[in-house]
Amino acid sequence: MEKLPSCARCSLNTEEKICRSPGGKGPDFCPTRFMREALEKAREKLSDRVIYEFARQASIQEGEGYINREVKPHVRHPVKPRLEEICDFAARMGCRRLGLAYCGGLQYEASLLQKVLEAHNFDLVSVVCKVGGTSKEEIGLTEEQKVRIGEFEPMCHPLAQAEILNQAGTDLNIIMGLCVGHDSLFIKQARAMTTVFAVKDRVLGHNPVAALYTLNSYYQRYIKKPFANNK
């Protein structure tokens, strides 16, 4: 690839972007302009009926997350927290059995999510990250690489979480708080589609975007110094 697509660097106003308005503009690195083949390939994937329906329902759901859509000029007024959105989406997709792959550090939150999903008549299969109690030594970790040095420490086992949910025949999986990398393995191995309720951020109360919101103040070390110097 000669040019790297770089939407994150695009500084055009929303209304003038080619991805927002037919006839709009795009900079040199604009994938809408120069990656026609990839866009066509993506379009072909919609010929799969399951994918088509998933995409269609997800976009209907996106619209229904707002009220007063008919009022012009449009002022965004979102009304559904993600918790409600996941319940709505699972219902609209006809999913009955949901899988929850969660981090043991969010055991209490998992019990609350279970309550909510059961109140919405879903059948929940939940599996904690430490399932199986497999030692970290099995994946080659040394004592010094453990969280609690000198103690038995079970590994997070997203492969086992995925396998158990696969065998339980879940219709849709939900991730809550899996570590970076463990979440990737789970998503790769899970058979059913996966959505995310929450991501793990041990320092920022599971709100990693807070580091970006404060990038020009308390987290400026992430752009002003090499990470290595921050240790």
Ligand code: SF4
């Ligand atoms: S698709 Fe093109 S116009 Fe849209 S954000 Fe990306 S670079 Fe900008």
